[in-house]
Amino acid sequence: MTIAMDRDALNAFLARDFPQVAGSYRVESVGPEGLVARLVVDEGHLRPGGTVSGPSMFALADLAIYCAILSRIGPVGLAVTTSASIDFMRKPVAGVDLLAECRVLKLGRVLAVADALIHSEGLDEPVARCSMTYSIPPK
């Protein structure tokens, strides 16, 4: 397996192409075993009670999986999510960042499939799992 984009290349790509989200999300590590991305939790991500909202977790999984695919195929700006499924399993810990651990399960010519487990930093039990299919544009 070749790494086409490493952590720094992915974070630079996010900062340039996704300035709206680049402050909240960043890639922590990239390796053969997968990619880890972080949601830096702030007020905007919270729901009543202080836990991170479902859409913020969805956004984290989406970004982590997108970056995991780019880490393998390089900076393809037009890859788009075609379908996603997510299970919310536990309440995230209030005021703690979330980490998504992502693995690429299929990297085809047209479709890529990956999944992610999300957990509150410092805790093992996952708060959510997500799987997504991305459509990769022809070169």
Add this chain to the structure above:
Amino acid sequence: MTIAMDRDALNAFLARDFPQVAGSYRVESVGPEGLVARLVVDEGHLRPGGTVSGPSMFALADLAIYCAILSRIGPVGLAVTTSASIDFMRKPVAGVDLLAECRVLKLGRVLAVADALIHSEGLDEPVARCSMTYSIPPK
């Protein structure tokens, strides 16, 4: 079928309990056939190219389905999404609000299931479909 909360009651509930999102999302109509919610699209929802981001569409579906369930059971603040599946089918039209049309398929004692079709205002073809399960807390 009884309507436990109408459009105005739902919008008032959102404004009070979800102030972070109440500016962007609002309930348009509630009836026996279902609920329609609107995403008032602004810069924060966009991706490169000017289309609405996937997470923003997920958030719209989540809010529409949540309100559709509340319209039937009343203001239960602790109902939570347990699982969701979403298909992104077309690019939303740039700069146009999105509408989610939602129907409740099951309203059980513990779980509720609903789905939603999302389309750009003024266009028939759906840009996304979504189904979600909500867990309803015991009274």
Add this chain to the structure above:
Amino acid sequence: MTIAMDRDALNAFLARDFPQVAGSYRVESVGPEGLVARLVVDEGHLRPGGTVSGPSMFALADLAIYCAILSRIGPVGLAVTTSASIDFMRKPVAGVDLLAECRVLKLGRVLAVADALIHSEGLDEPVARCSMTYSIPPK
């Protein structure tokens, strides 16, 4: 919308290409509004308690959606399901056939998306909902 294969053409296609399942599943109607398929319930589809098994409902949805796509594009034997999501909402009535009502939501060059509601014949409330993405091979 053009109907490329009608009910009889679809049932003949199933009998020829899917002899293992053609006895249990058949297309009831095809029209602009969608397709209806039937599962003729027998012992092999049941679980303890006499209700139809989850995998049998999944198979019904898969076949209904496949036929709904073929009704629009003609007999493409190599269209394959790439992803599916299903919610089981109620217990099917024991000893009663199941009907799947299916609508095609997107018919792209490469991917098609459709969903289906399944109910016990004679009852309105759905026992399951399903959405699927099919990959369509290049001509």
Add this chain to the structure above:
Amino acid sequence: MTIAMDRDALNAFLARDFPQVAGSYRVESVGPEGLVARLVVDEGHLRPGGTVSGPSMFALADLAIYCAILSRIGPVGLAVTTSASIDFMRKPVAGVDLLAECRVLKLGRVLAVADALIHSEGLDEPVARCSMTYSIPPK
């Protein structure tokens, strides 16, 4: 983690309560890291071209996840699948058994969530992934 039912107990449970499927599916191993189940492929599971059908893979994932939950909570016959999502990623190898490797991600009082990777025996790359939610009846 306690193992409430081991491999032999699970296979005996299947043989008694699910005689229709017990010939095709069996539990291979149960451990703290998860459960592995096998689909003994025969003619009835095949589609044109000799590959295992999607519904047969769904049935394998369903059974593997059901058994993984029972391995933790004991023989609860009334646990039911409430939702499932599956991605079909590669063609299974013709004439080769399928193995599902399953892990329990959440074991709550009311809901359990697990996922599974399915591959053709002897090959590493997964042919499908599946996640499911089960509803557990009150004791």
